[in-house]
Amino acid sequence: MTAKKETSLPAGRIRDLLYRRPEIVFSVLLLILIIGGWEAIIALFNIPPILVPAPSAIARSLWANLTTPRFYSHVGVTLWEILAGFAIGSVVGLFIGVCIGQWKMLEKTVYPYIVAFQTVPKVAIAPLIVIWFGYGIMSKVVITALIAFFPVVVNCIAGMNAASYQQVDMLRSFTATRWQVFRMVKIQAAMPFIFAGLDIAIVLAVIGAIVGEFIGAQAGLGFLLLQRNFSMDTAGTFAILIVLSAIGMILHLLMNMIRRRIVFWNERDEILAQGSS
Amino acid sequence: MTAKKETSLPAGRIRDLLYRRPEIVFSVLLLILIIGGWEAIIALFNIPPILVPAPSAIARSLWANLTTPRFYSHVGVTLWEILAGFAIGSVVGLFIGVCIGQWKMLEKTVYPYIVAFQTVPKVAIAPLIVIWFGYGIMSKVVITALIAFFPVVVNCIAGMNAASYQQVDMLRSFTATRWQVFRMVKIQAAMPFIFAGLDIAIVLAVIGAIVGEFIGAQAGLGFLLLQRNFSMDTAGTFAILIVLSAIGMILHLLMNMIRRRIVFWNERDEILAQGSS
Amino acid sequence: QDLQKVKIGVGGSNFLNLTYYYVLLPGPLGYWKEEGYDVEVFPVSGSAEAAQQLAINNLDFAEMNASAIIQANTEQKLPIQAIITNGTIGWGLSVARDGPIKTVADLKGKSIGVVSLSSGGIPLLNSFLKTNGLDPENDVTLISTGVGAQAISAFNSGQVDALMYWGTATVGFRNAGLELETLSDPAWKGFPDFTFSTVKSVVEKDPAMVESIARGMAKAMVFAAANPDCARKLQWKHYPDTRPTGMDEDQAAANDLSLISVILSEQAAAAELNGNGQVAGASVPAFGTYQDFLFDAGVLTSKVEPAQLVAGDDAFRERINNFDKAAIEAQAKACDFPG
Amino acid sequence: MIEIRGLNKVYDTRDGEPIIALKDINFDIEQGEFVTVVGPSGCGKTTMLKILAGIMRKTSGEILVRGTPIDGPNRQIGVVFQEPLLLPWRNIIQNVMVPIEIQGRSKAEYGPVAAELLRLVGLTGFDKKYPNELSGGMQQRVGIARALVHDPAFLLMDEPFGALDAMTREQMNLELLRIWHERQKTVLLVTHSIAEAVFLADRIVVMSPRPGRIAEVIEVDLPRPRTLAMINSDAFGTYVARVRKHFGAEGLDG
Amino acid sequence: MIEIRGLNKVYDTRDGEPIIALKDINFDIEQGEFVTVVGPSGCGKTTMLKILAGIMRKTSGEILVRGTPIDGPNRQIGVVFQEPLLLPWRNIIQNVMVPIEIQGRSKAEYGPVAAELLRLVGLTGFDKKYPNELSGGMQQRVGIARALVHDPAFLLMDEPFGALDAMTREQMNLELLRIWHERQKTVLLVTHSIAEAVFLADRIVVMSPRPGRIAEVIEVDLPRPRTLAMINSDAFGTYVARVRKHFGAEGLDG
Numbered sequence A, B: 001m002t003a004k005k006e007t008s009l010p011a012g013r014i015r016d017l018l019y020r021r022p023e024i025v026f027s028v029l030l031l032i033l034i035i036g037g038w039e040a041i042i043a044l045f046n047i048p049p050i051l052v053p054a055p056s057a058i059a060r061s062l063w064a065n066l067t068t069p070r071f072y073s074h075v076g077v078t079l080w081e082i083l084a085g086f087a088i089g090s091v092v093g094l095f096i097g098v099c100i101g102q103w104k105m106l107e108k109t110v111y112p113y114i115v116a117f118q119t120v121p122k123v124a125i126a127p128l129i130v131i132w133f134g135y136g137i138m139s140k141v142v143i144t145a146l147i148a149f150f151p152v153v154v155n156c157i158a159g160m161n162a163a164s165y166q167q168v169d170m171l172r173s174f175t176a177t178r179w180q181v182f183r184m185v186k187i188q189a190a191m192p193f194i195f196a197g198l199d200i201a202i203v204l205a206v207i208g209a210i211v212g213e214f215i216g217a218q219a220g221l222g223f224l225l226l227q228r229n230f231s232m233d234t235a236g237t238f239a240i241l242i243v244l245s246a247i248g249m250i251l252h253l254l255m256n257m258i259r260r261r262i263v264f265w266n267e268r269d270e271i272l273a274q275g276s277s
Numbered sequence C: 001q002d003l004q005k006v007k008i009g010v011g012g013s014n015f016l017n018l019t020y021y022y023v024l025l026p027g028p029l030g031y032w033k034e035e036g037y038d039v040e041v042f043p044v045s046g047s048a049e050a051a052q053q054l055a056i057n058n059l060d061f062a063e064m065n066a067s068a069i070i071q072a073n074t075e076q077k078l079p080i081q082a083i084i085t086n087g088t089i090g091w092g093l094s095v096a097r098d099g100p101i102k103t104v105a106d107l108k109g110k111s112i113g114v115v116s117l118s119s120g121g122i123p124l125l126n127s128f129l130k131t132n133g134l135d136p137e138n139d140v141t142l143i144s145t146g147v148g149a150q151a152i153s154a155f156n157s158g159q160v161d162a163l164m165y166w167g168t169a170t171v172g173f174r175n176a177g178l179e180l181e182t183l184s185d186p187a188w189k190g191f192p193d194f195t196f197s198t199v200k201s202v203v204e205k206d207p208a209m210v211e212s213i214a215r216g217m218a219k220a221m222v223f224a225a226a227n228p229d230c231a232r233k234l235q236w237k238h239y240p241d242t243r244p245t246g247m248d249e250d251q252a253a254a255n256d257l258s259l260i261s262v263i264l265s266e267q268a269a270a271a272e273l274n275g276n277g278q279v280a281g282a283s284v285p286a287f288g289t290y291q292d293f294l295f296d297a298g299v300l301t302s303k304v305e306p307a308q309l310v311a312g313d314d315a316f317r318e319r320i321n322n323f324d325k326a327a328i329e330a331q332a333k334a335c336d337f338p339g
Numbered sequence D, E: 001m002i003e004i005r006g007l008n009k010v011y012d013t014r015d016g017e018p019i020i021a022l023k024d025i026n027f028d029i030e031q032g033e034f035v036t037v038v039g040p041s042g043c044g045k046t047t048m049l050k051i052l053a054g055i056m057r058k059t060s061g062e063i064l065v066r067g068t069p070i071d072g073p074n075r076q077i078g079v080v081f082q083e084p085l086l087l088p089w090r091n092i093i094q095n096v097m098v099p100i101e102i103q104g105r106s107k108a109e110y111g112p113v114a115a116e117l118l119r120l121v122g123l124t125g126f127d128k129k130y131p132n133e134l135s136g137g138m139q140q141r142v143g144i145a146r147a148l149v150h151d152p153a154f155l156l157m158d159e160p161f162g163a164l165d166a167m168t169r170e171q172m173n174l175e176l177l178r179i180w181h182e183r184q185k186t187v188l189l190v191t192h193s194i195a196e197a198v199f200l201a202d203r204i205v206v207m208s209p210r211p212g213r214i215a216e217v218i219e220v221d222l223p224r225p226r227t228l229a230m231i232n233s234d235a236f237g238t239y240v241a242r243v244r245k246h247f248g249a250e251g252l253d254g
């Protein structure tokens, strides 16, 4: 049957794809729509190219970037900052979130201060970070981690609070310690929350790395953004933004794949799931 | 009994408070600890006052601010930006989140693009926002909303996916429409997630308002921050940061109060709750 | 042999391009290495941050605004001292070339775009308006238009009638196609602007190092003045990511050349202040008058002895400028760098 | 009225080994009939009920209601689930009114019906309480009231009285028979009590364990209306013994 | 062994009107005794069990185990809850092993015990399945296996066999009696089946509805070991009738 499909006309293949993985087809359609809408808005609102360049100009600039080997070292720097910052931020965030989730008292005392600390714009504490972590990549990683950790904390706490108290009581009846209750129920119940937190953290990590580089950097996509901005090369700016977006999108999709492997217990029968909701 | 308590010595009163609302006592202790730690770090790491001022200097600057009527108009401007941006961001975020949560197809097609869009640093699209919303408060509100809406979207989607499929099936057996399933189960199940998202959104709204003002503003706490920074008034900078943090903290506590009224069904028996977890 | 590590921060610009050739090129040209130093240059987001990093010896030197140097001394009692002034105030109030506004007085009732309402240009603008009979509070509206494209679109769309920006920013506007006429107060030419500086204790502890670093910069300044295009080529070669993008090669070269020509003319104006024909130096009287101006404008709450604001003595500056100018110029003219 | 033709259900499981829950079920339910289903735990009773309720896909086979294949839930069906499945954020009366709300029926009209049903299941005074403030049996009774509130023609009940004490259970049985008779409903009821199965049924469907198949369909020819006194009759005992034979049970369950 | 003295429990509810669940319960359980509890739905049986399990605060009163007041859960207690309460992210064998993990016992040693218990409850082959892949009755049986796996001296069972079919239920009853006898356990079992209560018990505690009080404690003087044949004996019938009297039920439940 597949053999037959493979020999069919392109239209047939797309119909086939539409049937098997409709989201791919719609995703591509959406991309076309976005680019089209972009062109339309530029035309409609009469936006000068210095503000928003035409997609074709961006594509050219993007292509120029992608064919320059040096560009990848900038991508590498920023990607490293994002990943390291995200990793540190999530681990620290999980740790803090778990502690607060375990001791109700901390939720009422420490948590509000964490919220308060989080409202401080990172630029304001950048000088301190530079003292402690230098001018290199490390200070950007720290800034990224500082930005990324918060959603993980908030969602981890909310998730642990959402654990069913009946399940907790069941464990307690077998003399479970607070730590065992955490390990066997609370963290599991928190998983859907934690993954949502990580999803937000990824996006904040991307922004964090760029903010960190804006504070002062010698390399990275944020550095390139400043350069493009200084040259008033809007197409170039947008090309970098697209690379950033692609990084964010890929990390999000990866995270989603991991989530689906770990949080499986509220999935029903595949066939039915499509029928409903 | 309370009458008797009221006439007791202050030490007794604190003990009484410790018994009834221990979190208040600990919260105050923690504040003292933070300030003490601050002083200690400054002494220990020999941090010069130009980098981090002493708490006393900050307190003086804070007091000077709080006794200047004009200061409150700046607070008012930023607070308005925060609240309006937060409100718009959460409503839009809820709307988008609900739509994506309702139609699985959107989750696979539209959602990744929202993630991608969100990774774009707001400074990069500031010029566009300024064109459409002018140089006044409105553009800051829009930037705040753009930053604040994302955690609400993510958590709303995750929350709706976490709805128990047994409950959904129960409703479906009575011929519930997609919309009724949403209204009667999904949104309720999503509430703990949504409040976590709102909690993150509040913090991002505070940061968003400041970022918006950094891009260019005539008034507001972000404007004051720039001004203090330019005059190398570090104590002044920190005083403003403290006001910002206080705003964030109060909004967080308010949100928490609302949450506890709405998400009540996983709370058990007060007395027991203290005994365990 | 082991080179001594030196860190220079460039305040107020988070992106280092040809504008800062005088700290970027001595390295590749080998001027610092031959005196035994290995110099790293960092961008630092603002002058205030640069002062902070200097204060805690996290940086050895910083490029920062003269006003920030003075403020650090008067407001923070932080003895930061000027070594080489790289330019005089190049700020200008730009209006449409063939527009209705011809003089400052024509700005009554108009809007002026500034980078931010807390920028260093505000005191300058205010005094400029006052000298021309306008009340800065009531006669004009200030709008913070940020940097780059945002400012240009504000001007193009008529949201602002004038732009009060520093020299290279104004060049950027012109490069982007704005037809501008720039008005400025002649007094500004006497005010130092971007300045290479350090804390007093560094000068006292290791004067030889300070001299060597400053000398390397002085050589680069002579080099660039002799052959700006060679400086541009060197910059592009050694800092390829700082070259303008989004345009063809010729356009990029032209833009960078006009940029460096502004820098060089500001540099020449700064050399004027030195008074004795020295290429590199800082002028005590110039810092003194600028301090007076800032004090009158209400930016400062106190003043210090002007000599406090400048590092070393005449002999110190003499040693900085003590090198074979002709040889450097010849090297620049030849512009013979492989690769 | 309802025809089940060659119904099969295979579940996919996480460990890859599928579970055959229903195998070739063929079976008709007449209008107004009271059918009870008995069978060992895990034999597919709940699965069959969910498929009839239109909330679970069948693997193959056909289900026809008055000749047309069903493709989803129906307003004329009321389901009592094996677990109470109450919504914890709604109080009891709001939980009972769920079908009314869903089907857009008049709240004013059905409010008294709900109150009457709560009285019937012995929960008067609990209408403003929340589900987790109720005992297990009380929650189950709320589920029963919810299934009846919109007066559906066809009732699907999955062990509705499993968590109830002897007396309440008997009362509920009688009430159910009364409602079924007065309102001319069609009922399919799953139970583990063989006596209950005999007492209520026109026909008893006995299922055999994995893969779930119909072992026997027993016509119960006891007079209507049924009374508790009949339990001690010989005819009753014969039916009970006939069902019990399938289980090999001795009679602890009644 | 266990003395319950003046036990009271009042629940606060959201609508402000408190529920008195238990009122002045006084009652002793001897070591090695098999006590069953019957009582109408909502009379406080589950509440009492949870208090004995040490996972719910009492409002007043005292519970002494071998003379010392209990203040929390105990390693020597095994609880079967009214709902299965399985952890959906663990497969069946992992769910059964929960008490072993909690109490830090050797997995190697208790692994075979768990497998044997799964066999006993008829779930061999389902050890790698996940809870939501099991039927209601199968889940309940996993809960029973979980309560037994660490071989506790004291079993608290809340309607453990409510969702099981006749035959499985009888088998489980016999198995429970065997384990109780061989292992010298003390058991407190809540049931809605009067026959089951009589069949299993040394003593039957009959509770009366809200506020939950003890109506009667009935000593069951049937010989041990009990056999299914006894069900049809007169003595058995007398006990059943005596309990049934409290409910006013006619005997549909067995």
Ligand SMILES: Nc1ncnc2c1ncn2[C@@H]1O[C@H](COP(=O)(O)OP(=O)(O)OP(=O)(O)O)[C@@H](O)[C@H]1O
Pocket: A269, D011, D012, D013, D019, D020, D021, D039, D040, D041, D042, D043, D044, D045, D046, D047, D048, D082, D210, E132, E133, E134, E135, E136, E137, E138, E163
């Ligand atoms: N969601 C599911 N995924 C996989 N297998 C399932 C699922 N639901 C039920 N099963 C399997 O299908 C079979 C029948 O289950 P079902 O719930 O219909 O039994 P039942 O007759 O209602 O049993 P009980 O009397 O215990 O409730 C069982 O073997 C069970 O393991």
Ligand SMILES: Nc1ncnc2c1ncn2[C@@H]1O[C@H](COP(=O)(O)OP(=O)(O)OP(=O)(O)O)[C@@H](O)[C@H]1O
Pocket: B269, D132, D133, D134, D135, D136, D137, D138, D163, E011, E012, E013, E019, E020, E021, E039, E040, E041, E042, E043, E044, E045, E046, E047, E048, E082, E210
């Ligand atoms: N968490 C709670 N909050 C408030 N009231 C409760 C709570 N749990 C139980 N109750 C009330 O306490 C009473 C006794 O409940 P309990 O669960 O102990 O009954 P039960 O005897 O186990 O009933 P069943 O046989 O139906 O399981 C009931 O009236 C119930 O409404």
Ligand SMILES: [Mg+2]
Pocket: D045, D046, D047, D082, D158, E135, E136, E137
């Ligand atoms: Mg079932």
Ligand SMILES: [Mg+2]
Pocket: D135, D136, D137, E045, E046, E047, E082, E158
């Ligand atoms: Mg109970």
